[in-house]
Amino acid sequence: MKPLKGERIFTPGPVEIPDRVREVLGRQIIHHRTPEFREAFLETRELFKQLVDCKEENFVFFASSGTGAMEASVLNFFEEGDKVIAVVGGKFGERWAELGKKYRLNVIELEVEWGKSVDPEAVEKLLRENPDCRGVLVQASESSTGAYHDVQVLAQITKDTDTLLVVDAITALGVYNMKPHEWGLDVVVGGSQKAFMLPPGLSMLWFSERAKERLTDRSYYFNVKEELKKQKEGQTAFTPAISLILALRESLSMLLEEGMERVEERYRLISEGMKRAIEALGLSIFPENPSLSLTTVLPPEGVDPEALRREMLRLGVRTAGGQGKLKGKIFRISHMGMDVMDMPVALSALELALRSLGHSFEFGRAVGEYLSAVHPGVKDG
Amino acid sequence: MKPLKGERIFTPGPVEIPDRVREVLGRQIIHHRTPEFREAFLETRELFKQLVDCKEENFVFFASSGTGAMEASVLNFFEEGDKVIAVVGGKFGERWAELGKKYRLNVIELEVEWGKSVDPEAVEKLLRENPDCRGVLVQASESSTGAYHDVQVLAQITKDTDTLLVVDAITALGVYNMKPHEWGLDVVVGGSQKAFMLPPGLSMLWFSERAKERLTDRSYYFNVKEELKKQKEGQTAFTPAISLILALRESLSMLLEEGMERVEERYRLISEGMKRAIEALGLSIFPENPSLSLTTVLPPEGVDPEALRREMLRLGVRTAGGQGKLKGKIFRISHMGMDVMDMPVALSALELALRSLGHSFEFGRAVGEYLSAVHPGVKDG
Numbered sequence: 001m002k003p004l005k006g007e008r009i010f011t012p013g014p015v016e017i018p019d020r021v022r023e024v025l026g027r028q029i030i031h032h033r034t035p036e037f038r039e040a041f042l043e044t045r046e047l048f049k050q051l052v053d054c055k056e057e058n059f060v061f062f063a064s065s066g067t068g069a070m071e072a073s074v075l076n077f078f079e080e081g082d083k084v085i086a087v088v089g090g091k092f093g094e095r096w097a098e099l100g101k102k103y104r105l106n107v108i109e110l111e112v113e114w115g116k117s118v119d120p121e122a123v124e125k126l127l128r129e130n131p132d133c134r135g136v137l138v139q140a141s142e143s144s145t146g147a148y149h150d151v152q153v154l155a156q157i158t159k160d161t162d163t164l165l166v167v168d169a170i171t172a173l174g175v176y177n178m179k180p181h182e183w184g185l186d187v188v189v190g191g192s193q194k195a196f197m198l199p200p201g202l203s204m205l206w207f208s209e210r211a212k213e214r215l216t217d218r219s220y221y222f223n224v225k226e227e228l229k230k231q232k233e234g235q236t237a238f239t240p241a242i243s244l245i246l247a248l249r250e251s252l253s254m255l256l257e258e259g260m261e262r263v264e265e266r267y268r269l270i271s272e273g274m275k276r277a278i279e280a281l282g283l284s285i286f287p288e289n290p291s292l293s294l295t296t297v298l299p300p301e302g303v304d305p306e307a308l309r310r311e312m313l314r315l316g317v318r319t320a321g322g323q324g325k326l327k328g329k330i331f332r333i334s335h336m337g338m339d340v341m342d343m344p345v346a347l348s349a350l351e352l353a354l355r356s357l358g359h360s361f362e363f364g365r366a367v368g369e370y371l372s373a374v375h376p377g378v379k380d381g
Numbered sequence: 382m383k384p385l386k387g388e389r390i391f392t393p394g395p396v397e398i399p400d401r402v403r404e405v406l407g408r409q410i411i412h413h414r415t416p417e418f419r420e421a422f423l424e425t426r427e428l429f430k431q432l433v434d435c436k437e438e439n440f441v442f443f444a445s446s447g448t449g450a451m452e453a454s455v456l457n458f459f460e461e462g463d464k465v466i467a468v469v470g471g472k473f474g475e476r477w478a479e480l481g482k483k484y485r486l487n488v489i490e491l492e493v494e495w496g497k498s499v500d501p502e503a504v505e506k507l508l509r510e511n512p513d514c515r516g517v518l519v520q521a522s523e524s525s526t527g528a529y530h531d532v533q534v535l536a537q538i539t540k541d542t543d544t545l546l547v548v549d550a551i552t553a554l555g556v557y558n559m560k561p562h563e564w565g566l567d568v569v570v571g572g573s574q575k576a577f578m579l580p581p582g583l584s585m586l587w588f589s590e591r592a593k594e595r596l597t598d599r600s601y602y603f604n605v606k607e608e609l610k611k612q613k614e615g616q617t618a619f620t621p622a623i624s625l626i627l628a629l630r631e632s633l634s635m636l637l638e639e640g641m642e643r644v645e646e647r648y649r650l651i652s653e654g655m656k657r658a659i660e661a662l663g664l665s666i667f668p669e670n671p672s673l674s675l676t677t678v679l680p681p682e683g684v685d686p687e688a689l690r691r692e693m694l695r696l697g698v699r700t701a702g703g704q705g706k707l708k709g710k711i712f713r714i715s716h717m718g719m720d721v722m723d724m725p726v727a728l729s730a731l732e733l734a735l736r737s738l739g740h741s742f743e744f745g746r747a748v749g750e751y752l753s754a755v756h757p758g759v760k761d762g
Contacts, residue, residue, distance in 0.1 A: 007411070014410045014623060025624070026407025029395045029580055030388070031699055063582050064602065065444045067619040071602040102601045193620060199410055201444050201582040201622035220483045221445065221452040222602075238448040239574065241582035242395060243406070318412055 003316030010346050011320045012143045012171055012294045014193040014200060015337035018254065021197060024247045032242050038234030044245055045231065047252035051174070051260065052188070052206055054181045059206040060227040061248075063241040066170040066191030069203035070099055072222035073166050073187050077135065077207070077214050080104040084135040084166075085126055087118045091144035091324045092168055096137040103218070108133070114326060115145045115296075117289040120153045127163060135164040135186075140172035144323045146296025146332060147287035148172075155184035164211050170194055171293045173204070175267050175336060177260040186211040192244055195263075195293070197251050197337040202244040265377070267292040270335045270343055273373040277347050277366040281354065286330050294334045303357055305331040311353030317346050340374050384697030391727050392701045393524045393552055393675045395574040395581060396718035401635065402578060405628045413623050419615030425626055426612065428633035432555070432641065433569070433587055435562045440587040441608040442629075444622040447551040447572030450584035451480055453603035454547050454568050458516065458588070458595050461485040465516040465547075466507055468499045472525035472705045473549055477518040484599070489514070495707060496526045496677075498670040501534045508544060516545040516567075521553035525704045527677025527713060528668035529553075536565035545592050551575055552674045554585070556648050556717060558641040567592040573625055576674070578632050578718040583625040646758070648673040651716045651724055654754040658728050658747040662735065667711050675715045684738055686712040692734030698727050721755050 009016050017025070030036055049057060062068050078084065084105050086097040089112030100107040110126060112118045118138065127133055136158055140151045151167050158165040164186035169178060173188065174195025180188045190196070190204035205224065215225045226237045255263055274295040275285050286296040299305045309319050309331050320332040333346050347366045355363070390397050398406070411417055430438060443449050459465065465486050467478040470493030481488040491507060493499045499519065508514055517539055521532045532548050539546040545567035550559060554569065555576025561569045571577070571585035586605065596606045607618045636644055655676040656666050667677040680686045690700050690712050701713040714727050728747045736744070 009410065009412060011412045013620070014412060017410050022407050022409065026403050028403065029390065029398050029574070031390060031392045031395060031701075032581075033701075034699070063444070063446045064449070065620040065622070068445070068602050099601050191620075193410070193623075199622065199624035200413075200620045201625065220480055221449050239394070239446040239572075239581045241446070241580065242574075243580035244582065318415070320412075320414075 007318050009318050010333045012334040021247050021250050024250045042234040044249040053179045060231050062203045064203050065200050066203050069189045069205045074099045074103050075219040076224040078105050082134040085110050087138040090142040092139050115287045117147050118149045124157050133163050135166050137166045140167050140169040141291035141293045143171040146290055146294050148289050148291040152183045159184035175293045177264040195336045198247050202241045267335055269374050269377040273370040276373045277370040280369040281366050293336055294332050296332045308353050311356050312349040315349040317349035388699050390699050391714045393715040402628050402631050405631045423615040425630040434560045441612050443584045445584050446581050447584050450570045450586045455480045455484050456600040457605040459486050463515040466491050468519040471523035473520050496668045498528050499530045505538050514544050516547050518547045521548050521550040522672035522674045524552040527671050527675050529670050529672040533564045540565035556674045558645040576717045579628050583622045648716055650755050650758040654751040657754045658751040661750040662747050674717050675713050677713045689734050692737050693730040696730040698730035
């Protein structure tokens, strides 16, 4: 039986695009060198400033995927030869290390077991041993494992040193009520196709005052200094991703109408509900300290996560598998762009799929647990 | 009187997006690591292969604006210290020179008076004087002046040497029936928001077999070698601009349904009609050898092009002004994405605007000339 409604997308990026945003994406284009675009862009920037809760307008947008803004972080805040620590606890941590090496930074890799979160004491020790370290590159939400690295705690370590804390928050920004200035972060990277609920192709780069003082001129396309100058005036150095910027204005409005505190609460509720539901089925949550953005599941012995995903997909629920060394070992259900009331669909598909694969439990078990977990939050909300 | 239909966009990028394409852009997103996307992407690549009329699949797409693919050309086909000639006859020629210098190529700037096309003999002479020259960087259509540089003739000079001919065809690809392999070009850059009639945010990079042999590893985000490997399999190294790729499939289909010969004929007809119309009003065409993509107009003595553009805009017709040293001296009307029957709107706005500014002529003069110029082509088509 093919699902009438087609596919529902529970992947950690891209995520479902809300109707309000799709309406903007389907509109006729406008030119970017116009007062109309300038005004819309400045408004978008104002909304983004509210999102990150900062007074300074220290951020730029790029027409690129999130990796482009990661590249920009490495090129704009560091010089060749600079020593940095890359926290490598998943595929995206590996990307930090690769980028650093490609652009000739002196990269110390701090290996973290995949699924675990980085131990702040390990970072502190490594920094003591390397007082000349110029930066720590880390993920907030390492979406390949589903682990959350507590960047707020890491910032306590770096903020009084000469070390910049560079955070890939591609699957955290717009989920967590991040306050980069208050927390003491130095660079924060975001991407459009995650909690901003847009198509991929727009990336965000926020930076602190002290990071700004380090700005270099190593890149042409990803030149933060040039972009900042232009973007503060509502323009860009090169042709911007016009339709994504207009759509971002819409999705930022949605996030701010809900309020970032409530957005985070919503994701926390979903995350707790999913955890209880998964465990009620006898499956385990893979990461030690799960990110609120997604649920990463270790299936029971003998159940192939890829077979499970195929069964769920047959029911119209698209999930994500493992990446890199986790391929074939886990599967991931994203919460981004989802409402509390969306998850019973994913859980129902999981229940049906598990039973098809011969796993035994009482139907309704996972959904029931989920509902009892979210009920207090929903009731009070 | 405000125009009921709002703005009509006659700028040389972005250009009007056809309804067929907008419908695709407004759809719900799909995930990129799926057979569905892979199939669509491979189909898009197949269509692009037809567009450039090549057997080899030597091209990649990037999630970036056109400048990103220009950066990719400089980083992937040249090493630090390589000597190149940059043809500088407008703002985009300047960009080639800037990019080359930023990434430490040894750039010889061949200055061309803005509005003129490069003299192939000047290139030949410079190449004789610099036999160690590794590349010639040029625009096909220099949209800041409206001039066309005859890259087919330039290729005759470079093809039997060790010099790569690198062509920014951002406003030429999809207008001219370009056959890069047959013509002997080495690198061709395209951008989505021009004749492909999409929003900005997707760039294209085609290259010859001999250019492929030179591929380096200097870039991470814009790494052609990595992208080519993945893209031939229907995937990408990093998250692609999913919605733009799906939309490109649609617009490539439109171009190929019409047929690239006919597409070029359409633009040639428009271009000739516009030339005669402009001259009938006593205005001049600025470039010596105009690109088919746009009409660049030098207004009559005493008429401020910016005032003229404001008047046209009041009537709902958005044109482009001059850039760089041509600011306030010319104005530009794009043909890209336009049908023969669209241009009378722009010309009518021009006539009304000119009269408002006190220029005297008989109403219908420009449109009449345009119609008589295009009539034979329309009749036979």
